[in-house]
Amino acid sequence: MSISEKWLLPEGIDEILPDEARRLERLRRRLLDLLEAWGYELVMPPLIEFLESLLTGTGRDLDLQTFKITDQLTGRLMGIRADMTPQAARIDAHYLKRSVPTRLCYLGSVLRTRPGAFCGSREPLQLGAELFGHAGYDSDAEILRLALATLKTAGIDEVFVGLGHVGPFRTLVKRAGLDREREADLFEAMQRKSHPEVSALLDAWSLGAGDKTKITALVDLHGQVDDVLARACAVFGADPDFRDVLDGLSDIARRIRDGLASRCLYVDLSELQGYAYYTGAVFSIFIPGLGHAIANGGRYDHVGSAFGRSRPAVGFSVDLRQLLRHIPPDTDGPRGVFAPAVDDDPGLARLISELRTRGERVVVGLPGATGAPADYSCDREIRRGAEGWTIIEG
Secondary structure, three states: OOHHHOOOOOOOOOOOOHHHHHHHHHHHHHHHHHHHHOOOEEOOOOOEEEHHHHOOOOOHHHHHHOEEEEOOOOOOEEEEOOOOHHHHHHHHHHHHOOOOOEEEEEEEEOOOOOOOOOOOOOOOEEEEEEEEOOOOHHHHHHHHHHHHHHHHHHOOOOOEEEEEEOHHHHHHHHHHOOOHHHHHHHHHHHHOOOHHHHHHHHHHOOOOHHHHHHHHHHHHOEEEHHHHHHHHHHHHOOOHHHHHHHHHHHHHHHHHOOOOOHHHEEEEOOOOOOOOOOOOEEEEEEOOOOOOOOEEEEEOOOHHHHHOOOOOEEEEEEEHHHHHOOOOOOOOOOOOEEEOOOOOOHHHHHHHHHHHHOOOOEEEOOOOOOOOHHHHOOOEEEEEEOOEEEEEEO
16 A cells, blocks of 8 residues: 555545534534433443344344454454444343333444445444333334434424334234245335335235235325324224324324424335334434435334343434534634743643633643644634733634
């Protein structure tokens, strides 16, 4: 590798430079304060751990996204975390072992073998919140409301929420007796919302008229909340397996409607993101100008069973680095005070100490160094005047 190439980083891996790092740190502090105000306790899982623990209950998608290495101490295979949610589930199930609902949050880098979107990062800075130990739709609604509050606190006001549930599709597949291969084929056609493909598959499998009607109807069950739920009731009737889902989605929608325009909330019963992992209600939050979701979440019950304790669970996550690119820039810009390089001056040393104690950023010049205060990202400087050391603007 030539000298000119040594600064290159792998595709999808980026450095965070001072201006972005400062904004990112301010955002991190605000959002962690928000999560704490909602009662979510911060945990810090390890960056790397044994693979079987890291991938427990997560499905094949996360396996493909995980970098794997061999532990030189034990010879066992280890993985660099690609998602912190399973780690939080292990902490709840294995370490905390509480009998009451537990709220946990986390923030840290994850590493993925492939970016989640075109030209995206393979090293997201993942912020997430998880609620363990409550199976009702109240906790689903709380997590979705917290996700919306997170975006609002970050400075994003215009959002679009897509609400769904993996239950109807899973129930219909089970009732139709489809094996895993046919389930996968139907899933792919459903994600493309392709009526011809879905109908062709169902015809080829010679399903009963009732199963075929309900599965085909699922493709069109997307749009405004009240309209979709009304049409879904007409299709599924009083069937208890579907009644609970529809009532639950209606309840979640009612709880988050405040502050959302009616056109900004829709339901899609054929949207099955994370199908292999989620077990109930799911949601995605979109913002203008971004072709994929800025935040995702949903219910993933029983992941903790592999760690010896099965608990209901629901949560969401967002990539702070991506989020930062879509929020307004800081209006105040870099602020700081530049102090001259003067040795053994008690008055100057005292002033610098007082400023730093108050939370001010103070950069002290070095002997022989040149440059204006702005070169050090300072908007003020300390100068000696007739009455001693004073702070001058500009």
